[in-house]
Amino acid sequence: MIARPSARDGSPRHACAHPGTLPGGVSARAIERAASLFRACGDPARLRLLEVLAHGERCVSDLAAGSSEGLSTVSQRLRLLRSEGLVSRRRDGKHIYYGLADDHVRALIESALDHASHDPASDGHSAHEDRTTDGDSR
Numbered sequence: 163m164i165a166r167p168s169a170r171d172g173s174p175r176h177a178c179a180h181p182g183t184l185p186g187g188v189s190a191r192a193i194e195r196a197a198s199l200f201r202a203c204g205d206p207a208r209l210r211l212l213e214v215l216a217h218g219e220r221c222v223s224d225l226a227a228g229s230s231e232g233l234s235t236v237s238q239r240l241r242l243l244r245s246e247g248l249v250s251r252r253r254d255g256k257h258i259y260y261g262l263a264d265d266h267v268r269a270l271i272e273s274a275l276d277h278a279s280h281d282p283a284s285d286g287h288s289a290h291e292d293r294t295t296d297g298d299s300r
Contacts, residue, residue: 202246203274207231208239212262212271215249219261 203209211225220228226236240260243249250263262268 199246199248199270202243202248203271205239208243209271209274211236211239211243212248212267213275215260215262216268216271219252219259221257221259225260 203212207229210229214220214225214228222233222236222240225240226233229236240249240251244251244260247263248267249260251258251260253259262271
């Protein structure tokens with residue numbers, strides 16, 4: 163490890179290399195994959211689709227009717243979510259039904275929405291107070 167003084171407070175900053183993994187043992191590839199999943203979930207319209215699918219399978223026409231958007235728009239969103247492994251599909255005759263890929267996705271969506279619904283003011287502090295002096299979240 164190489165210790166470098168911090169430009170802000172003079173405390174040492176450590177620069178070390180762990181080939182392919184972070185200190186917690188998660189590979190750089192897994193971090194990139196997770197970031198890609200969060201980007202896919204990061205669009206409100208796609209997140210809404212995932213939230214609807216958390217309650218069960220739906221066909222594209224039902225999803226489009228429920229969102230008052232066109233079939234093409236909903237299909238494109240589902241295609242992206244499927245390419246990221248967040249949703250799966252199955253064919254039943256002429257209809258294709260979409261659902262969440264697995265329980266990990268369901269837990270991710272539920273946890274994110276629960277966290278977003280949580281009122282930080284009820285903890286006695288604001289989100290602004292959770293920022294460090296250099297702008298990073300804790």
